[in-house]
Amino acid sequence: xxxxxxxxxxxxxxxxxxxxxxxxxxxxxxxxxxxxxxxxxxxxxxxxxxxxxxxxxxxxxxxxxxxxxxxxxxxxxxxxxxxxxxxxxxxxxxxxxxxxxxxxxxxxxxxxxxxxxxxxxxxxxxxxxxxxxxxxxxxxxxxxxxxxxxxxxxxxxxxxxxxxxxxxxxx
Numbered sequence: 704x705x706x707x708x709x710x711x712x713x714x715x716x717x718x719x720x721x722x723x724x725x726x727x728x729x730x731x732x733x734x735x736x737x738x739x740x741x742x743x744x745x746x747x748x749x750x751x752x753x754x755x756x757x758x759x760x761x762x763x764x765x766x767x768x769x770x771x772x773x774x775x776x777x778x779x780x781x782x783x784x785x786x787x788x789x790x791x792x793x794x795x796x797x798x799x800x801x802x803x804x805x806x807x808x809x810x811x812x813x814x815x816x817x818x819x820x821x822x823x824x825x826x827x828x829x830x831x832x833x834x835x836x837x838x839x840x841x842x843x844x845x846x847x848x849x850x851x852x853x854x855x856x857x858x859x860x861x862x863x864x865x866x867x868x869x870x871x872x873x874x
Contacts, residue, residue: 706751711736715744716754723756762796767812769819770796770844773827774805774837781832782806788830794822805837816840 708716711734718730727745731738748754762770777785782800786807790798797810813819823838 706753708748708753711740712744712748712753715741716748719745719754719756723758762812766814769813769816770841771811771813771819771823772839772841773809773811773823774801774839775807775809775827775833776804776835776837777806778832778834785830785832789827792826794826 714734715730718725718733727741728738731741734741745754745756749756775785786798786800789795789807789809794811794813795809796812797808799808800806801808811819811822813822819838819840823836827833827836
């Protein structure tokens, strides 16, 4: 069941997405609410699994300049075992089971196009059950899952005004 996320929650989430190290005190100051309120909201958002507070590596800044999406066609009955094996590989940043003409979708980070080719050909292509690979190099990423807000959860000026109005009318 989806948990309701109100304007104050969204405003807190926005600030944490902009700076995951922003203190509860600073968020409270910016939003005009009590620090205790912000801490309680963050604890509830984490506890309800609405957000996760994690450190995330930016692959391109640590030597993994090439990102690619790879789609695999896998023999029937082997999809889960192939996906589980691939998920253990450190080059894989994301893996999911799909529908349609491909069975597995994954994202790979590699140091070079040559290393990407070697990984797809010599690692993925030799796994028993893998029938076909289809690789797309991604030259530019415009949005990542860390930027996800979701329909109905947009953080915009109207919501900011709603938060500001609510915090000032309480106080």
